[in-house]
Amino acid sequence: MNNSDKVTIALVSCGSEYAGIQKELESAASSLNAELVYPEMDVASMDTIGGEFGLEVASPDLRLMMARAKAVVEGVAQVDAVFVATCFRCAEAAIVRNEVRRYIFEDSGLPVISYSFTERTTAATLLTRMEALTTIAKSKHLLAREIQEGLTAGIDSGSTTTKAVVMRDDEIIGEGWVPTIKVLESAEKALQQALDQADVKREDLQSIGTTGYGRFLIGDHFNADLMQEEITVNSKGAVYLAKTQQGNATVIDIGGMDNKAISVQDGIPGMFTMGGVCAGASGRFLEMTSKRLGVDITELGDLAIKGMQKNVEMNSYCIVFGIQSLVNSLAKGATPEDVAAAACHSVVEQIFEQQLQEIEVKEPLVLVGGSSLIAGVPKALEELLKIDVVVPPYAQHIGAVGAALLVSGFVDKE
Amino acid sequence: MAKIFIYPTNSLILSDLVERFGHKPLAMMEKIREKITTVGVDSPPINITPEDPKHGLKYASVEVPAGVRGRMSIVGPLIDEAEAAIIVLDSASAFGCMGCARANELTKFLARQRDIPRLEVKYPRTEEEGKDFVYQIAEFLKSLSKEEDEE
Numbered sequence: 001m002n003n004s005d006k007v008t009i010a011l012v013s014c015g016s017e018y019a020g021i022q023k024e025l026e027s028a029a030s031s032l033n034a035e036l037v038y039p040e041m042d043v044a045s046m047d048t049i050g051g052e053f054g055l056e057v058a059s060p061d062l063r064l065m066m067a068r069a070k071a072v073v074e075g076v077a078q079v080d081a082v083f084v085a086t087c088f089r090c091a092e093a094a095i096v097r098n099e100v101r102r103y104i105f106e107d108s109g110l111p112v113i114s115y116s117f118t119e120r121t122t123a124a125t126l127l128t129r130m131e132a133l134t135t136i137a138k139s140k141h142l143l144a145r146e147i148q149e150g151l152t153a154g155i156d157s158g159s160t161t162t163k164a165v166v167m168r169d170d171e172i173i174g175e176g177w178v179p180t181i182k183v184l185e186s187a188e189k190a191l192q193q194a195l196d197q198a199d200v201k202r203e204d205l206q207s208i209g210t211t212g213y214g215r216f217l218i219g220d221h222f223n224a225d226l227m228q229e230e231i232t233v234n235s236k237g238a239v240y241l242a243k244t245q246q247g248n249a250t251v252i253d254i255g256g257m258d259n260k261a262i263s264v265q266d267g268i269p270g271m272f273t274m275g276g277v278c279a280g281a282s283g284r285f286l287e288m289t290s291k292r293l294g295v296d297i298t299e300l301g302d303l304a305i306k307g308m309q310k311n312v313e314m315n316s317y318c319i320v321f322g323i324q325s326l327v328n329s330l331a332k333g334a335t336p337e338d339v340a341a342a343a344c345h346s347v348v349e350q351i352f353e354q355q356l357q358e359i360e361v362k363e364p365l366v367l368v369g370g371s372s373l374i375a376g377v378p379k380a381l382e383e384l385l386k387i388d389v390v391v392p393p394y395a396q397h398i399g400a401v402g403a404a405l406l407v408s409g410f411v412d413k414e
Numbered sequence: 415m416a417k418i419f420i421y422p423t424n425s426l427i428l429s430d431l432v433e434r435f436g437h438k439p440l441a442m443m444e445k446i447r448e449k450i451t452t453v454g455v456d457s458p459p460i461n462i463t464p465e466d467p468k469h470g471l472k473y474a475s476v477e478v479p480a481g482v483r484g485r486m487s488i489v490g491p492l493i494d495e496a497e498a499a500i501i502v503l504d505s506a507s508a509f510g511c512m513g514c515a516r517a518n519e520l521t522k523f524l525a526r527q528r529d530i531p532r533l534e535v536k537y538p539r540t541e542e543e544g545k546d547f548v549y550q551i552a553e554f555l556k557s558l559s560k561e562e563d564e565e
Contacts, residue, residue, distance in 0.1 A: 015513055019480035020464035046507050061513030087479030090516065119467035119480040 039077030084114040132231035150411035154403030157214030160256025164190035174198025209407030237402025241392035248362040254371035281350040289343035304376020307337030309345040344376030419496035435555035
């Protein structure tokens with residue numbers, strides 16, 4: 001690290017400053033005590049970098065990106081992490097972005113994330129991603145924890161549901177799960193459920209960790225020792241529960257509002273993508289399908305297992321038009337089982353097309369999040385990827401477990 | 415004196431030549447100077463604000479990436495204002511405002527769409543070509559002055 005506290009992040013971009021979002025990037029970075037820098041490079045390399053890199057692109061600023069990536073990899077620019085960003089919808093930039101990210105990750109070992117921006121990109125959208133980036137760069141020691149110690153609680157304030165667990169000496173002894181309505185009240189209820197089940201009083205807890213969208217709000221409320229974004233927490237929770245903390249793993253978390261695909265090495269996230277622009281690829285799509293079929297969300301999985309997705313013609317992944325396709329299929333005589341299977345396949349296929357292309361899928365593949373409990377979802381993923389999918393116990397509580405595990409590092413200090 | 419749109423929009427050679435022949439170059443540098451010296455809420459000054467790519471919608475649809483539209487929000491008005499244009503083809507690499515191939519394609523296209531006198535010359539690679547390059551531009555600029563005198 002360049003100095004004791006500040007995290008230096010290399011901004012490798014084809015011109016984020018021309019898209020009107022530079023202020024948002026700077027703001028997200030500074031709120032995490034990080035600094036964005038432009039890696040210095042030799043201007044002469046602009047003429048040769050295309051050939052060297054193997055990508056002869058038309059835009060000079062994309063060549064500049066490649067030259068900056070090379071400066072990072074060769075250590076000319078001393079940085080702690082890398083943020084690769086290009087315009088959303090630019091095909092040429094999408095190719096370069098992906099290859100540059102892979103190149104930096106594989107050849108430098110630095111944490112790296114890529115993002116495609118529009119002029120509507122805000123600091124809030126970037127915060128979770130950048131927070132994960134700075135945590136991986138700065139707090140690897142935190143993520144090295146493999147055993148939960150003492151009596152701790154983790155609360156995951158998600159967009160759709162709030163989850164809580166109480167853990168004692170590496171064992172889950174209480175769990176809570178409530179829909180997120182009012183963030184604080186839902187967190188209170190979820191924690192109380194977990195405490196009741198564990199037969200533990202709140203004042204006996206040695207430490208509390210929070211994660212999810214509401215982590216800061218509930219973290220302040222509960223006086224938490226750890227308020228951490230869900231990429232690092234969930235990947236830690238996933239490999240902990242799947243007992244794959246050493247070596248490679250891939251974690252896919254299908255949430256109520258967004259999805260994460262994370263490539264994990266020894267429990268530490270490497271490359272990751274975070275989707276969040278389309279409800280059609282989230283648990284919400286499955287919720288709507290179950291409503292339309294008149295079944296409870298918990299029954300959708302069993303239905304899907306019995307159905308054949310190929311019997312249903314789906315023209316769109318969209319939550320509006322996709323559901324319309326499902327309704328049309330019902331009208332044409334498709335069975336609810338087939339429709340349930342098609343819905344699961346649609347969600348998984350979209351994650352495959354939009355997120356798994358950007359990370360390298362290495363086994364074991366751990367599927368977590370509430371949607372992983374809908375049996376049709378892991379089945380559809382196995383069919384698509386032709387590999388075994390592991391759904392660990394407490395898969396829906398993954399964030400809360402990760403938070404309870406990581407925060408036990410604070411128990412040691414007391 | 416005519417207002418001359420130059421491409422590359424940040425070319426110091428073209429900007430200088432245009433001024434020497436008594437015309438006004440419409441160049442990126444002027445616009446960027448305006449942006450960074452105008453006091454605003456964004457401090458330190460940022461070239462393109464989140465509003466600018468929306469202004470760029472006049473020149474490219476919402477389907478076009480934000481970085482292209484942000485660049486077009488500066489270049490587009492220069493093309494609109496122009497009374498003549500000089501386009502240099504196959505010039506050396508540039509950065510920033512000239513760093514996006516898609517924005518550059520659109521810029522040249524829009525300049526060609528305008529019904530104004532236009533000169534297109536190749537970027538010189540030898541001394542001989544360099545002399546011819548300057549000669550062609552000088553003749554073009556002189557012809558604009560003559561037209562003005564005749565009017």
